[in-house]
Amino acid sequence: MLIYLNNHNYRYETENLCRAFFPNEKLEIINSDSYNEDILPYIFTYADKSSVKAGICSADGNLFIYDNTINENDDAELRLEQCLYRALCDYTGISQPWGILTGVRPIKLFRKLSDEKGADFAKQYFKEELFVSENKIKLAALTESHERKILNVSKDNSFSLYVSIPFCPTRCSYCSFVSQSIKQAKKLITPYLELLCDEITQTAKIVKKLNLKLESIYIGGGTPTTLEAHELTKLIGCIRKNFDLSACREFTVEAGRPDTITEEKLNAIINGGADRISINPQTMNDDVLKEIGRKHSAQQTVEAYNLARKVGFSHINTDVIAGLPTESFESFKSTIDALIDLSPESITVHTLSMKRSSYLTADGMRLYKKDAEICSDMVEYSINRLLESGYHPYYLYRQSKMLGNLENTGWCKPSKDCYYNVFIMDETHSIIACGAGAVTKLKAKNGVIERIFNFKYPYEYIDRYNEQIERKGRIEEFYEQYKM
Ligand code: SF4
Helix, strand or coil: CEEEEECCCCHHHHHHHHHHHCCCCCCEEEECCCCCCCCCCEEEEEECCCEEEEEEECCCCCEEEEEEECCCCCCHHHHHHHHHHHHHHHHHCCCCCCCCCCCCCHHHHHHHHHHHHCHHHHHHHHHHCCCCCHHHHHHHHHHHHHHHHHHCCCCCCEEEEEEEECEECCCCCCCCCCCEEHHHHHHHHHHHHHHHHHHHHHHHHHHHHCCCEEEEEEEEECCHHHCCHHHHHHHHHHHHHHCCCCCCCEEEEEEECHHHCCHHHHHHHHHHCCCEEEECCECCCHHHHHHCCCCCCHHHHHHHHHHHHHHCCCCEEEEEEECCCCCCHHHHHHHHHHHHHHCCCEEEEEECECCCCCHHHHCCCCCCHHHHHHHHHHHHHHHHHHHHCCCEEEEEECCCCEHHHCCEEEEECCCCCCHHHHHHHHCCCEEEEECCCCEEEEECCCCCEEEEECCCCHHHHHHCHHHHHHHCHHHHHHHHHCCC
């Protein structure tokens, strides 16, 4: 479908908004003031100093059009998006739960507005200017109130550490992560770990010199528990030996796939001092698990969970995904019910995102209105059930191409909020990252953010290790440059 930008450059938001309504269409942006009436339907947008106009010309030539005048203090881009949103709603018969908001961090915006003019203003702005639904405004306000408590603990010299283990037993069909299946990559693990420990050691020296304070640690992936118990001991031992953990509030290991979890590995993790673990069923329906390429059963999730309790973990998170292929509302409902019965400290409810490089997208799976409606019912069910079961939302983010343009929300029991998740999503302080695919995100006091990318794949990480360790030198320069 063609999208005309006439007399303006609001390309990014225009395209994102159109994509929310037409997730399966190929969209092409054209800067032009003349529209080709032979290629229908098309979307048009226009802005000048005093007015904006947007609409869609349907296949049978009908126009769905909105316009607005621009006053001196108006945000022309916002006014244009509002016109476009209204036209797209009329044309498709669909409204979006998050209105015209297409960004990753709606809670950050809600907080900014609350800080500037109060929570009531933020709610009103979300409703009247951004067209966010009542349910999502309530969710945003509640999440923000819990996030705020966590954010307040961070200081100017705080940072969190991320360590990447980019290996998995097999690749899930919805995943776009660069993780390597363990079968292909087994021989890489030993050299990878050697270099990773070196990177951790070198990074810790920089952090020490800068006198930074470690707030939280997250070992993620991939599936860190694809490592053997002795390898986990080595990795965690290396972190402990090199970083000062005396002020560290939380140490998470994302175990991930239940079929990789053993008592020996859990002991290695807990004895190393990690206090939070994530065991991710994604669904408790075996047929759906098979469909998405996960080689474990719901029973294995329960066994891994019970094992983690037996070993002594008092903070377990479980991840689920709403909208997985072949999952019905009833089956999702029983997944949520089963997890609440298990009573983990946190449950993270994701919405399926159709990532470009996933097998699902490659196989031609499409996002349809009916799937979006069912997914929305699933997410609403999870919200109501979790709230009445004593969980609260503590962080929330969105991705592109999510089913129903919904959201991912982390829920937890009182005082069990995950610091790391809040810090990374809010961009509160620097996240210093080690390992393949890891991205260090430096944050200055004035809000400037700079990224340092490690190589994506383990073999690249190994082959070009020296290059990326050199890049880490930028951490010191950054802190000097911004006088922190
Ligand atoms: S376990 Fe996670 S990282 Fe690994 S393939 Fe599945 S979704 Fe991707």
